[in-house]
Amino acid sequence: MNASARDMWRSRPRYGERVLQGLFFLSATLSIFVTFGIAWIMLSESVAFFRRPEVSLLDFFTDTQWTPLFAEKHFGIVVLASATLLITMIALAVALPTGLLTAIFLSEYASERVRRVVKPFLEILAGVPTVVYGYFALTFVTPLLKKFIPVIATFNSLSAGLVMGIMLIPMVASLSEDAIYAVPQSLREAAYALGVTKREVVTGVVIPAALSGIVASFILAMSRAIGETMIVTIAAGQNPRLTLNPFVPVETMTAYIVQVSLGDTPHGSLEYQTLFAVGATLFIFTFALNLFSHWFVRRYRERYE
Amino acid sequence: MYVSDTYAYASSRERWRRLKDNAFEIVALLATLVGIVFLLVLLVDVVRDGWPRLTWQFLTSFPSRRPQQAGILSALVGTLWVVPLAGIIASVIGVMAGVYLEEFAPQNRLTRFIEINIANLAGVPSVIYGLLGLQLFVRYMRPITGGRTVLSGALTLALLVLPIIIIATREALRSVPPSLRLAGMALGATRWEVTRDHVLPMALPGILTGIILSVARAIGETAPLITIGALTYVAFLPPFGLEGLRSPFTVLPIQIFNWISRPQKAFHINAAAGIVILLTVLLLLNGLAIYLRNRLQKRWRA
DSSP: OHHHHHHHHOSSSOHHHHHHHHHHHHHHHHHHHHHHHHHHHHHHHHHHHHSSTTTTTTHHOOOOOOOOOOOSOOOOOHHHHHHHHHHHHHHHHHHHHHHHHHHIIIIIIHHHHHHHHHHHHHHHHHOOHHHHHHHHIIIIHHHHHHHHHHTSOOOOHHHHHHHHHHHHHHHHHHHHHHHHHOOOHHHHHHHTTTTHHHHHHHHIIIIITTTTHHHHHHHHHHHHHHHHOOHHHHHOOOOOOOOOOTTTTOOOOOHHHHHHHOOOOOOTSHHHHHHHHHHHHHHHHHHHHHHHHHHHHHHHHHOOO | OOOHHHHHHHHHHHHHHHHHHHHHHHHHHHHHHHHHHHHHHHHHHHHHHHHGGGGGHHTOOOOOOOGGGOOHHHHHHHHHHHHHHHHHHHHHHHHHHHHHIIIISSSSSHHHHHHHHHHTTTSEEEEEEEHHIIIIIIITHHHHOOOHHHHHHHHHHHHHHHHHHHHHHHHHHHHOOHHHHHHHHTTOHHHHHHIIIHHHHHHHHHHHHHHHHHHHHHHOOOHHHTTTOSSOOOOSOOOOOOOGGGGGGOHHHHHHHHHHHHHOOHHHHHHHHHHHHHHHHHHHHHHHHHHEEEEEEEHHHH
């Protein structure tokens, strides 16, 4: 409802309605409590983690080993974070061009009939549970890759990254398409009037005009890739190691959380606290990216009348 | 330079431009096909892998060390406990929050803060919700939830899908024309009366679609439930009744994950069969969402 209609309400709410409205308000504020709840839990358990004598904040950022489950413990988050970023980069290399081109095809080239066939496919692709993608990466994509790259291990970053990239296509495509859709037709027509070809309109006019929305979709895809859990747990392995080699097993931040959660983790134990230290790192990464994408859209959005 | 030379130059350039144009369209088409082909290959592969195990016995057996005797009964029943419960909790709170933000909220800083918050929560990784559930429901609220139980799982998933329901509710409410509200107001109805009797019924198809899609999301979630400590091997069913809420549980995707992470090929076949059932349920739910949307829309137009 717009502001003027809202201000025109004159009838006073009855007593029971006041109570109801209070309840509605509480439901809406729950989201704030959830956010602060997450932040508080991450912070308090991480503080407990760093207070331990065997843990130091400096080592957390500089150590090149991650072995909290071994007798000789090292806590170098770089090991897990680098695996996360490696797989994220592979996924984005697939998802960004493919997703953007899909959006361009659907909005600029496809007929209404083609759109009506393609869109449900993308919606189904977006709705496939990640555990299913993980299964496919491990039992189909990895054996396929092995035919071309014999050195590739059963668990590797490449397969997980490629499949995750496919998973992200619908998200990039639909967000980019929204941005492209918002570009007014008159802009395209003005370009055509100058004798420009269709591709030149797309790359020279439409994409620059929709750039803020497209970049936002890229950032959100990155955030989604960093937080993705099941594909990497199933297909990329549970071997924390610092490497940029996409053919060997690694362990991402999310995979570590799953690995530890599968075992018995009594509260207050070191394993329990590492969950939250890793979780806090993950939360900061994704939260910063999400905020950045909102800010980016607000800051750089082109407005058309 | 003769005129004909300029012509030849222009036409070769023109041809090159046209060629680039066609190439671009073909590349865009191929990119679009990537997702579709991948999906089709995935579906065929999973059905082919899982086909031998898709029997009645598979649906009605508990997990077992022997892959041929293992089934998904406890996982299926666990999903039927956790997901509807999560759906109900999230729907009640989510619809109320959506109604507040769209129909009642004043336009001030707090409202904007809540809106930004909800958008951000929608982007928080699901495994983080698992950590929240682990600390909040499994630990702090243990006297109520009983620890790593159906209730803890449902509450965790409810928080996870809450932003989806709030956003869908708001969109549905926004699509109701303001004139309807003005007409109600003109007749002296209160805000709540107009919302309850006119706005909500008209927005219902959109809200229901949002709820169903969020349930579909909850069915496929694995990581947050593993994080709160759902079991991976369950050879019993939660007792029917209220005490079932405080029973340990497993769900379909966790059972599938458990089978995938075993080295024996026979268990991978079980995983594929489980995936076929999971995907079938999801497709049925999506179909239901589309059916409801069409049916209710027709009724309101009449």
